[in-house]
Amino acid sequence: MQIEELQCPTDEIAAYVDGELDAALEMRMDLHFxxxxxxxxxxxxxxxFLRNLDISLGHERELELPADFAKQVVVNAESTVSGLRRPSERFNALFICAGLALFVLFAMGAEAGSLLDKAAEALGQTAAIGGIFGHLVYSLFIGLAIVVRSIAGQAQIGVLAVGAMALMFAGFSLYISRRVLRTLKT
Ligand SMILES: [Zn+2]
Known part of the structure; x- marks a missing residue:
C-alpha cells in the first residue's frame, strides 16, 4: 500500500492528539511529523496545551464541592437563621415599641404645644384613666407581639415587612390615642 505524503495537515493535528483519527491517517500523520x-x-x-488543560482541570477537581454540599449549605443557613432569630426578634420588638411610642407621643403632642410637656401630661392622663387606656395599649402590644412572632417565624420576611406592620399599628394607636384624648376633653 502506497503511503502518499500529506500536505501539512494542520486541521487534523488536534484530532490526531485526541486520538480521533483512523489508524491509516494516523500513520500518514506520523510520517509527516x-x-x-x-x-x-x-x-x-x-x-x-492539552497537558496544561489537564493540569488546570485537575486543580479544579481538587476544589470539587463535597457531595452533600447543598445539604451543608441548608444546614448552615438553618443554624444561622435560628441563631439570628432571637436577636432579630428583640430588634423588631424594640423597633416597633420605639415607633409606637414615637407615634403616640406625636399624636398627643400634636394636640397642643410642646411635645415633651404634652408627653408628660399624657403620662398623667394615662395614669388618670388607669385601666382603660393602659389596658388598650397593653392589648395592642400583646397582639403586636403575637404578629411579630409569627412573622419572625417566616424566615424570608425581613425588617421591612415588620416595619410596615409597625407603621400600621402605629397609625392605629395614633388614631386610638387621639380618640382617647378627645374623649377625655369632652
Ligand atoms: Zn507539515
Whole structure:
C-alpha cells in the first residue's frame, strides 16, 4: 500500500492528539511529523496545551464541592437563621415599641404645644384613666407581639415587612390615642 505524503495537515493535528483519527491517517500523520518541522512544532504546542488543560482541570477537581454540599449549605443557613432569630426578634420588638411610642407621643403632642410637656401630661392622663387606656395599649402590644412572632417565624420576611406592620399599628394607636384624648376633653 502506497503511503502518499500529506500536505501539512494542520486541521487534523488536534484530532490526531485526541486520538480521533483512523489508524491509516494516523500513520500518514506520523510520517509527516517526522519530515515536517512546522507540523511537529504545532503538534508539540497542541500536546502542551492539552497537558496544561489537564493540569488546570485537575486543580479544579481538587476544589470539587463535597457531595452533600447543598445539604451543608441548608444546614448552615438553618443554624444561622435560628441563631439570628432571637436577636432579630428583640430588634423588631424594640423597633416597633420605639415607633409606637414615637407615634403616640406625636399624636398627643400634636394636640397642643410642646411635645415633651404634652408627653408628660399624657403620662398623667394615662395614669388618670388607669385601666382603660393602659389596658388598650397593653392589648395592642400583646397582639403586636403575637404578629411579630409569627412573622419572625417566616424566615424570608425581613425588617421591612415588620416595619410596615409597625407603621400600621402605629397609625392605629395614633388614631386610638387621639380618640382617647378627645374623649377625655369632652
Ligand atoms: Zn507539515
Amino acid at each position: 517526522a519530515s515536517c518541522r512546522a507540523c511537529s512544532i504545532e503538534l508539540n504546542h497542541q500536546k502542551e
